[in-house]
Amino acid sequence: MARWDIFCSVVDNYGDIGVTWRLARQLAAEQGHAVRLWVDELGAFVRLCPEASLDAQCQHWSGVEVRQWAEPFPVVEPAQVVIEAFACQLPASYIEAMTLSGTRRLWLNLEYLSAEDWVAGCHGLPSPQPGGLQKFFFFPGFVEGTGGLLREADLLTRRRAFQADAQAQQAFLQSLGVVREPGARLISLFAYENTGLAGWLDALAADPQPTQLLVPQGKILADLQTWLGEGPLAPGDHSRRGNLLIHVLPFVAQDDYDRLLWCCDLNVVRGEDSFIRAQWAGRPLLWHIYPQEEGAHWDKLEAFLAIYSADLVPEIAAAQAEFWRAWNAGEGMEAAWPALLAAWPALQRHAEQWCDQQAARSDLATALEQFYLNWLSYAA
Amino acid sequence: MKTAQEMRVNSVALIDGQPWLIQKAEFTKSGRNSAIVKMKLKNLLNGSKTETVYKADDKMEPVILERKEVNLSYISGEDYVFMDPEYNSYELRSEDLESVLPFIEEGMSDVCEAVFFEGKVISVDLPTTIVRQVVYTENAARGDTSGKVMKPAKLRNGTEIKVAEFVDIDDWIEIDTRDGSYKGRTQAPA
Numbered sequence: 001m002a003r004w005d006i007f008c009s010v011v012d013n014y015g016d017i018g019v020t021w022r023l024a025r026q027l028a029a030e031q032g033h034a035v036r037l038w039v040d041e042l043g044a045f046v047r048l049c050p051e052a053s054l055d056a057q058c059q060h061w062s063g064v065e066v067r068q069w070a071e072p073f074p075v076v077e078p079a080q081v082v083i084e085a086f087a088c089q090l091p092a093s094y095i096e097a098m099t100l101s102g103t104r105r106l107w108l109n110l111e112y113l114s115a116e117d118w119v120a121g122c123h124g125l126p127s128p129q130p131g132g133l134q135k136f137f138f139f140p141g142f143v144e145g146t147g148g149l150l151r152e153a154d155l156l157t158r159r160r161a162f163q164a165d166a167q168a169q170q171a172f173l174q175s176l177g178v179v180r181e182p183g184a185r186l187i188s189l190f191a192y193e194n195t196g197l198a199g200w201l202d203a204l205a206a207d208p209q210p211t212q213l214l215v216p217q218g219k220i221l222a223d224l225q226t227w228l229g230e231g232p233l234a235p236g237d238h239s240r241r242g243n244l245l246i247h248v249l250p251f252v253a254q255d256d257y258d259r260l261l262w263c264c265d266l267n268v269v270r271g272e273d274s275f276i277r278a279q280w281a282g283r284p285l286l287w288h289i290y291p292q293e294e295g296a297h298w299d300k301l302e303a304f305l306a307i308y309s310a311d312l313v314p315e316i317a318a319a320q321a322e323f324w325r326a327w328n329a330g331e332g333m334e335a336a337w338p339a340l341l342a343a344w345p346a347l348q349r350h351a352e353q354w355c356d357q358q359a360a361r362s363d364l365a366t367a368l369e370q371f372y373l374n375w376l377s378y379a380a
Numbered sequence: 381m382k383t384a385q386e387m388r389v390n391s392v393a394l395i396d397g398q399p400w401l402i403q404k405a406e407f408t409k410s411g412r413n414s415a416i417v418k419m420k421l422k423n424l425l426n427g428s429k430t431e432t433v434y435k436a437d438d439k440m441e442p443v444i445l446e447r448k449e450v451n452l453s454y455i456s457g458e459d460y461v462f463m464d465p466e467y468n469s470y471e472l473r474s475e476d477l478e479s480v481l482p483f484i485e486e487g488m489s490d491v492c493e494a495v496f497f498e499g500k501v502i503s504v505d506l507p508t509t510i511v512r513q514v515v516y517t518e519n520a521a522r523g524d525t526s527g528k529v530m531k532p533a534k535l536r537n538g539t540e541i542k543v544a545e546f547v548d549i550d551d552w553i554e555i556d557t558r559d560g561s562y563k564g565r566t567q568a569p570a
Binding site: 011086087109111112113114116118121122125126127128129130131132137272290292293294296 | 395406408409412418430432433435
């Protein structure tokens, strides 16, 4: 067992804390490591772990020591493995302590997820630092030569058991105030603000098949509210327009969000954490990628579409790509939706195949553990 | 100190007390609004080579290098010999010229800069813009004149680059040596 320190600086939203909290739990539970998770904004952590304290300097949850990352940074013995998540800047005093300790330590920058070609060429490369500190870049990814995706060992077993159990799904949805109506498709919606929402909602309301849209609290609620023309929306609210029934849900903890994804026929997700979880749900998904300066996110979106659609026939791949592009462009959803429906059966099969394909690869926590073991043996 | 993204090819950084020549540097936007720089480095003390990655805003310590104007004298196999105005010659191996090798050819008249570390030549920089002749390219298929449609073209030394579709065999073109991109058609050098 080794001690691992994971540093998480919450920049915005829940991607930073979502990924690091999952990783910390998995390293503790499956690899048996003593994991400290340093978080600079406990408020974001409490949204994912509601039983946690907002102001405790140190608390323990799911086998992980969660520490408040505040200034001045406390004097601590640095861990054997140190992860700076998403290029966050480690405290200067911590780096100094690593330098002065005289003990070799593995320092990793856990990078953002991308399907672009260059990722495999950068994964695992060193980034030599002053004082002889050994830092490496570690990239998650979808292909050989990258660090894989976060996936707990029993995730797919749990997911398939839940999806085979109609009663469990019904009970879970009821706990969120949702009763599935006969013949209705279920769509979960977790997205950034999106001007394309109104056109899509118009199409869903006019669609012959009923839709229940499940919307956890988040940034998209303002656009939803505008479309509905109603006052502020709150968890528990329901609104019906034509064949579309909208349910506003509370922001749920990670395990419940997984169950929500597993219940739905289509999952609209955003950023990195929910994007990965939707792939493990084995259901079609729609990704709202994090918008970047100078439109850099479009290359990343197209790179993922290229590998995700590689096994699809061109017409199906095109329908899916146009749907994703419309959503990320914030326009054209009303035209893209009917084309997607025509491709629906193939996309359902493909979502499960893609999940199996990715699950055949090593997961991120296991890959990190292997990298650490290789580093140890290389040094020996 | 400079940031990693400010370090240029053929500059030298002092990393953990060792001088490293940056032979290649690729800037890439990673996630959110951060970026990384992948570098190919050569240790100037022991000749070892390595690939590294840095955050674009990581601080690096540049080494001030001596530079001198030179011209290509001749090429002999893997050896490239340059000469300064005082007729001092400097010999470099092809591996030392990796970043500029695609644009070096016999008879070129470009005024280059030899780069020295502790009195020893370590590399050569080409001008930012150079002029080269196309020795082969396919005929334009659609008669595009906008310069936006690109096609492959071969230079005298065998290097292949993308050029505008209207470029013909024997045309002279300008190339940006920082990224190897085609800049435009031009006149033959005087």
